[in-house]
Amino acid sequence: MSLFGFSLKPRRPKSAQTAKDRLQILLAHERGAGTATPDYLPALQRDIIEAIRRHVKIEPDDIDIRMERGEEVSSLEINIEVPDASPRARA
Amino acid sequence: MTQTNDNAPMGRIIVITSGKGGVGKTTSAAAISAGLAKQGYKTVVIDFDVGLRNLDMIMGCERRVVFDFINVIQGDAKLKQALIKDKRLENLAVLPTSQTRDKDALTREGVEAVLNELKQDYDYIVCDSPAGIERGAHLAMYFADEAVVVTNPEVSSVRDSDRVLGLLSSKTKRAETEGAEPIKAQVLLTRHDQGRIDKGEMMTVEDVLEILAVPLLGIIPESQAVLRASNTGTPVTLDDPSAAGRAYEDAVARLTGEDVEMRVASDRRPGLLQRMFGRTA
Ligand SMILES: Nc1ncnc2c1ncn2[C@@H]1O[C@H](COP(=O)(O)OP(=O)(O)OP(=O)(O)O)[C@@H](O)[C@H]1O
Ligand SMILES: [Mg+2]
Numbered sequence: 001m002s003l004f005g006f007s008l009k010p011r012r013p014k015s016a017q018t019a020k021d022r023l024q025i026l027l028a029h030e031r032g033a034g035t036a037t038p039d040y041l042p043a044l045q046r047d048i049i050e051a052i053r054r055h056v057k058i059e060p061d062d063i064d065i066r067m068e069r070g071e072e073v074s075s076l077e078i079n080i081e082v083p084d085a086s087p088r089a090r091a
Numbered sequence: 092m093t094q095t096n097d098n099a100p101m102g103r104i105i106v107i108t109s110g111k112g113g114v115g116k117t118t119s120a121a122a123i124s125a126g127l128a129k130q131g132y133k134t135v136v137i138d139f140d141v142g143l144r145n146l147d148m149i150m151g152c153e154r155r156v157v158f159d160f161i162n163v164i165q166g167d168a169k170l171k172q173a174l175i176k177d178k179r180l181e182n183l184a185v186l187p188t189s190q191t192r193d194k195d196a197l198t199r200e201g202v203e204a205v206l207n208e209l210k211q212d213y214d215y216i217v218c219d220s221p222a223g224i225e226r227g228a229h230l231a232m233y234f235a236d237e238a239v240v241v242t243n244p245e246v247s248s249v250r251d252s253d254r255v256l257g258l259l260s261s262k263t264k265r266a267e268t269e270g271a272e273p274i275k276a277q278v279l280l281t282r283h284d285q286g287r288i289d290k291g292e293m294m295t296v297e298d299v300l301e302i303l304a305v306p307l308l309g310i311i312p313e314s315q316a317v318l319r320a321s322n323t324g325t326p327v328t329l330d331d332p333s334a335a336g337r338a339y340e341d342a343v344a345r346l347t348g349e350d351v352e353m354r355v356a357s358d359r360r361p362g363l364l365q366r367m368f369g370r371t372a
Contacts, residue, residue: 019322026153030190041157042167061169069154 025071041065048078056082100133102210105217105346106235108259110251112222114243115281118317118327119339120219121149123239125326126343128183132214135174137205138188139231140221141197147187150177151324161189164201170208179329184213194226202230224258233263237346238276239308244283244294249302252278256305277308279342284313285357296355309342311335312357 045065052058062081067074107120117140124136137160138146147153152175158168163186170186177183186205189196209216220231232238238259242252256276265271280296287293300307316333320326327336328343334356344351 015319015322022148022153022324026148042162045168061171064172065157067155067157 029069058082100212101214103215104235105237106220106232107239108220108232108255109241110255111248114241114248116241117146117149117219119241119279120217121326122328122339123343124217125183126328126340127215128180133182134215135184135186135209135213136217137186138219139227141188141194141227144188144190146219148324149321150185152185156187159187159189161191161196163205170205197227197230199230206234232259235274238274239279240276241279241281243281244299249299252303277306278303279308281311282313283310285355308345309338310355311338
């Protein structure tokens with residue numbers, strides 16, 4: 001609101017705006033799923049391990065799932081360590 | 092001064108506890124763990140507040156939580172997968188808690204297994220306790236080597252700290268193990284307000300210590316820097332320099348065995364009158 005040519009609204013300090021932005025992104029995810037962590041992740045991890053095991057020998061430890069939630073989209077980063085394909089490594 | 096890779100990790104467990112809620116445990120856990128990591132110690136900070144995840148926000152990694160402490164205990168994820176590496180300090184990691192309402196998910200055996208695994212890799216394992224004296228708080232302190240009892244100079248906080256000190260010396264692994272050295276407990280006085288003490292409105296540090304009769308780890312002033320740091324998800328020891336940040340750094344140095352003189356830091360600039368009349372009173 002601007003009455004006498006200046007704004008009556010106190011200028012919002014920067015860190016408060018950051019706080020609001022962070023909360024909006026986080027809560028949008030939490031409200032949707034009841035939790036910020038999608039519960040399909042453990043199952044997804046199991047499925048990925050199973051699929052890969054049909055082709056190469058890997059341990060549950062060899063898979064690493066990382067996520068970064070964003071405003072519009074979230075990104076899922078899946079790293080899988082596979083053993084060397086050389087016959088020696090497979091033996 | 093710093094722990095390097097050529098030594099085996101120290102694996103020291105420090106619980107940040109208080110009894111009373113809202114006194115500054117999570118703020119302190121974040122500031123202390125970041126301070127330890129800054130000194131070169133490999134540090135992990137664990138959120139024991141099951142159902143009310145908050146440490147992730149204070150550490151600024153809330154958008155990167157995939158698996159949590161409970162997932163690890165229940166075998167749904169490996170510890171390595173649940174640990175979130177800090178983006179600012181490479182030797183700092185966060186183990187977030189779960190949002191589940193099922194507090195029984197936290198078992199003593201599960202907690203012990205996770206702590207034992209962390210001891211292999213980390214110098215300091217900092218446990219952020221929930222308020223109260225129920226399961227979460229009990230398990231957060233149970234395996235501790237050291238305790239930081241966060242206390243505000245206020246009657247109910249001091250009373251609850253006294254209660255917690257009693258539990259530390261009776262209901263923990265060290266207390267129950269014959270011949271074990273007791274947990275090293277120290278008081279961290281937070282939200283200290285010199286102005287109100289001068290007016291006689293707030294108990295002094297000496298008052299609180301006289302009642303609790305345990306050593307003092309540090310005095311953290313009431314500081315606007317704490318809210319500002321929490322807004323941006325930055326532990327106050329990693330944020331712009333502030334009185335609170337400096338006070339936490341001093342406390343961290345004492346934790347690691349350095350002898351640092353106790354001082355009361357303050358953001359407060361001298362008042363106008365004080366400046367006009369020089370250094371009187
Ligand atoms: N030194 C300080 N100066 C100003 N505000 C502070 C200070 N320490 C903590 N606070 C504020 O006090 C509130 C509670 O802090 P915090 O969440 O760290 O407490 P807690 O003990 O972890 O709470 P809970 O028992 O709910 O887990 C927060 O809003 C925090 O910003
Ligand atoms: Mg807390």
